[in-house]
Amino acid sequence: MKAIKILYMSLVAAMMVGCSLDQDPISDPTELTEGVLNDSVAAVLKDKQAAIDQRKNLYELLRNRQEHWSLDMLLIAESHSDNAYAGTTGAEVVPYETNSIDASNSVLSRDWSRYLADIAQANVLINGLDELKAKNQVSDAEYRQWQAEGRIFRALVMFDMARLWGSFPVITSIAKTITSDNVEEVYPTYFPPKMTSEECYQQVISDLEDGVQNAPDFSQSDRTLLTKTVAQAMLAKVYAERPVQNYAKVIEYAEKVRNTAGLELEPDYATLWGYDADKKDCVKRNTTEGILEVHYTTGNGNWETWMYGRQLDDYEYYFTWAKWITPSRDLISDFTAEGDEIRFNESVVYYECTWSNYYPASHYPFMYKCRSSYSNRYKLRLADILLMEAEAYAHQGNAQQAASLVNQIRQRVNLKDIDASGDMVEKVLHERRLELAFEGQRWFDLCRNGKVEQYMNAVYAKDAGRLEQKRLYDENSYLLPLPQTALDENINLEQNPGY
Numbered sequence: 001m002k003a004i005k006i007l008y009m010s011l012v013a014a015m016m017v018g019c020s021l022d023q024d025p026i027s028d029p030t031e032l033t034e035g036v037l038n039d040s041v042a043a044v045l046k047d048k049q050a051a052i053d054q055r056k057n058l059y060e061l062l063r064n065r066q067e068h069w070s071l072d073m074l075l076i077a078e079s080h081s082d083n084a085y086a087g088t089t090g091a092e093v094v095p096y097e098t099n100s101i102d103a104s105n106s107v108l109s110r111d112w113s114r115y116l117a118d119i120a121q122a123n124v125l126i127n128g129l130d131e132l133k134a135k136n137q138v139s140d141a142e143y144r145q146w147q148a149e150g151r152i153f154r155a156l157v158m159f160d161m162a163r164l165w166g167s168f169p170v171i172t173s174i175a176k177t178i179t180s181d182n183v184e185e186v187y188p189t190y191f192p193p194k195m196t197s198e199e200c201y202q203q204v205i206s207d208l209e210d211g212v213q214n215a216p217d218f219s220q221s222d223r224t225l226l227t228k229t230v231a232q233a234m235l236a237k238v239y240a241e242r243p244v245q246n247y248a249k250v251i252e253y254a255e256k257v258r259n260t261a262g263l264e265l266e267p268d269y270a271t272l273w274g275y276d277a278d279k280k281d282c283v284k285r286n287t288t289e290g291i292l293e294v295h296y297t298t299g300n301g302n303w304e305t306w307m308y309g310r311q312l313d314d315y316e317y318y319f320t321w322a323k324w325i326t327p328s329r330d331l332i333s334d335f336t337a338e339g340d341e342i343r344f345n346e347s348v349v350y351y352e353c354t355w356s357n358y359y360p361a362s363h364y365p366f367m368y369k370c371r372s373s374y375s376n377r378y379k380l381r382l383a384d385i386l387l388m389e390a391e392a393y394a395h396q397g398n399a400q401q402a403a404s405l406v407n408q409i410r411q412r413v414n415l416k417d418i419d420a421s422g423d424m425v426e427k428v429l430h431e432r433r434l435e436l437a438f439e440g441q442r443w444f445d446l447c448r449n450g451k452v453e454q455y456m457n458a459v460y461a462k463d464a465g466r467l468e469q470k471r472l473y474d475e476n477s478y479l480l481p482l483p484q485t486a487l488d489e490n491i492n493l494e495q496n497p498g499y
Contacts, residue, residue: 043128043131043132044124044127044128044131044174045124045125045128045129045131045132047132047137048132048137048138048142050128051125051128051129051132051138051142051146054121054124054125054128055125055146055149055150057121058121058122058125058149058150058153059224059226061118061121061153062153062224062294062379063294063295063296063300065114065118066302066303066304067110067114067304068110068111068114068115069160070304070377070440071304071307071324072107072110072111073160073440074324074325074367074438074440075093075096075107075324075325076096076164076440076443076480077440077441077442077443077444078325078367078437078438078440078442078443079093079096079097079324079325080096080097080099080101080443081442081443081446081455081456082328082330082331082442082455082456082459082463083327083328083330083331083433083437083438083442084325084326084327084328084331084367084438085097085326085327085328085357085358085465085466085467086324086325086326086467087322087323087324087325087326087357087358088321088322088323088324088357089322089357092105092106092107093107093324094467095470097466097467098467098468098469098470098471099456099469099470099471099472099473099477100470100471101480101481102481102499103481103482103483103484103487103495103499104483104484105481105483108480108481108482108483109483109484109485109486111164111483112161112165112482112483112485112486113483113485113486115157115160115161115168116169116171118153118157119154119157119158119171120171120174122150122151122153122154122157123150123154123171123172123173123174124174125146125147125149125150126147126150126151126154126172127173127174129143129146129147129150144213144214145214145215145216147210147214148210148211148213148214148215148226148231149211149215149216149226151207151208151210151211152207152208152211152215152226152230152231152234153226154172154207155203155204155207155208155211155231155234156234156379158170158200158203158204158207159204159234159237159238161200162197162200162201162204162241162243163241163444163447164479164480165479165480165482165496166197166200166478166479166496167194167195167196167197167199167200168194168195168200169192169193169194169195169490169492169493170192170195170199170200170203171189171192172203173189175189175190176189178190191489191490191491191492192490192492193492193493194492194493194494197243198243198244201238201241201243201244202244204234204238205235205238205239205244208231208234208235208238209231209235210231211226211228211230211231211234212228212231212232212235213228215227215228215230215231216228218260218261218262218263220261220262221286222286223285223286223287223290223291223292223293224286224292224293224294224295225292226292229256229257229260229263229291230291230292230380232253232256232257232260233253233254233257233291233292233380233384233385234380235249235253236249236250236253236254236257236385236388236389237384237385237388239253240388240391240392240448241448242447242448242450247392247393247395247396248392248396250388250389250391250392251389251392251393251396254385254386254388254389254392255389257291257382257385258382258385258386258389262288263288263289263291263382264288264289264382265288265289265382265383265386265408265409265412266284266287266288266289266412267412268412269342269343269346269412269413270283270342270345270346271283271284271287272284272287272289272346272376272378272381273346273368273369273371273375273376275312275313275371275372275374275375277312280298280313280372280374281297281298281372281374282372282374282375282376284376285376287376287381289381289382289383290376290378290380290381290382291379291380291381291382291385292378292379292380293376293377293378293379293381294376294377294378294379295376296373296374296375296376296377297374298374301313301372301373301374302370302373302374302375302377303373304370305370305371305372305373305375306318306319306323307323307324307325308323308324308325308366308367308370309323309349309351309366309367309368309371310349310351310366310371311371311372311373312371312372313372313373313374314373319353320354321355322355322357323366323367325367325438326357326358326359326365326366326367327347327348327365327366327367327437327438328459328463328465328466329463329464329465330459330462330463331433331437332344332348332365334430334433334434335347335348335434338415338434339415340413340415340434342413342414343413343434343435343437345368346368346369347367347368347369347437347438348365348366348367348368349365349366349368349371350363350364350365350366351364351366352364358465359465367438368438369437369438369439370438378439383409383435383436384432384435384436384439384441386405386408386409387405387406387409387428387431387432387435387436389405390402390403390405390406390428390431391425391428391429391432391449393405393424394424394425394427394428395425399420399421399424400420402420402424402427402428403417403418403419403420403424403427406418406427406428406431409431409435410431418431425449429445429446429449429451432445433445447478452473452477452478453472453473453474453475453477456473456477457469457472457473474498475498476496476497476498476499477498479496480496481495481496481499482494482495482496482499
């Protein structure tokens with residue numbers, strides 16, 4: 001029996017034995033209700049200082065949510081595509097390579113719950129500021145900026161949920177504590193239904209449009225901020241997605257990003273990823289290309305680096321077991337055929353190791369874009385947005401403009417220009433594959449362009465290193481299954497087709 005029915009029966013039983021739910025509410029704080037102290041009286045945020053602290057907390061979440069926002073996203077975008085193998089033999093990881101994911105997968109379960117928890121944290125700031133503004137405890141400027149930052153953060157989370165699952169419960173408020181008097185009113189906020197995919201994307205767009213108006217201006221010196229330019233870059237990416245696809249909007253917002261003062265491609269691609277062994281630090285933070293960067297500093301490093309290969313600031317650290325996200329032969333062949341040595345050398349590195357899951361242990365490739373505890377993580381960078389704009393022009397039939405944008409990217413790594421003939425969409429996707437390898441883009445590039453079946457059902461035949469394909473990709477493969485844990489908790493959710 002579903003959790004909502006069980007909980008309702010428990011409530012009825014409790015009422016029959018005389019328990020006062022007004023004194024002893026049955027609901028505990030959850031990721032949907034954090035911030036509320038009781039039924040309706042206490043403030044979501046106590047005062048202005050609480051709002052300042054909660055804003056700081058959201059920025060800390062950008063840094064500290066590596067497991068689902070970075071590690072798992074790379075697993076899905078790279079190993080579930082033709083860019084990488086799963087790398088290790090874990091039951092939660094291998095299905096992404098073999099296309100055998102089901103609703104019991106533990107990665108899906110933790111991601112779903114943690115994304116919802118992140119949304120709840122944003123809602124605490126957004127809703128709490130509404131209350132503080134009504135009490136004149138924050139200025140209008142503070143209210144608009146902090147709300148906009150909270151809404152951009154929420155949009156980042158919801159966008160990932162929309163791309164992974166198509167739709168989800170759109171939660172923008174803080175639920176009251178459940179009592180006997182309000183159970184029928186409040187229960188829907190604890191167990192809401194999924195919205196349509198279009199409604200989910202419209203909420204993301206609404207949040208980002210508010211960010212364009214009210215978020216801080218782009219900073220020349222601090223690329224970790226949730227700024228107007230972050231909102232514009234995200235709108236360029238959102239409008240490329242199938243439910244709301246609008247190539248004119250992609251181009252409009254990408255042009256705004258491209259024309260942002262102080263934002264330009266780093267002259268040397270290696271600067272984005274480099275490690276300074278003498279300083280034991282990344283080569284550069286706040287790169288000229290970064291739109292939204294996540295920084296890790298001495299004493300506050302990024303643990304996920306040892307999940308992918310060697311950690312250059314501690315060379316032997318945990319280098320005793322097979323790593324996630326192993327570069328595929330198909331991707332390596334693509335780099336080789338292109339003669340793309342610069343980007344290949346920043347994306348893939350070879351070490352000797354003690355396992356031979358996919359390659360000989362004496363010459364084993366590893367993902368190289370997260371190579372130390374202090375490597376930057378790029379949530380958004382200019383090259384991605386330039387290529388999104390090129391993709392939109394290609395779909396509109398403006399091959400010359402698409403080629404011009406692609407060639408800006410290629411010139412940085414000393415590759416010859418492409419011409420404007422042939423299938424320009426395919427050329428842009430090829431360039432995105434090489435430029436953005438191991439940055440969590442490939443799977444979504446294929447989905448967005450309706451090419452999952454074309455690429456993924458063919459890669460097993462030409463890439464002898466992949467594990468055996470368990471199921472053909474079809475029209476239902478573009479979305480992942482909702483986790484069974486979520487279905488068990490919420491009777492209003494429905495599983496995606498095909499699972």
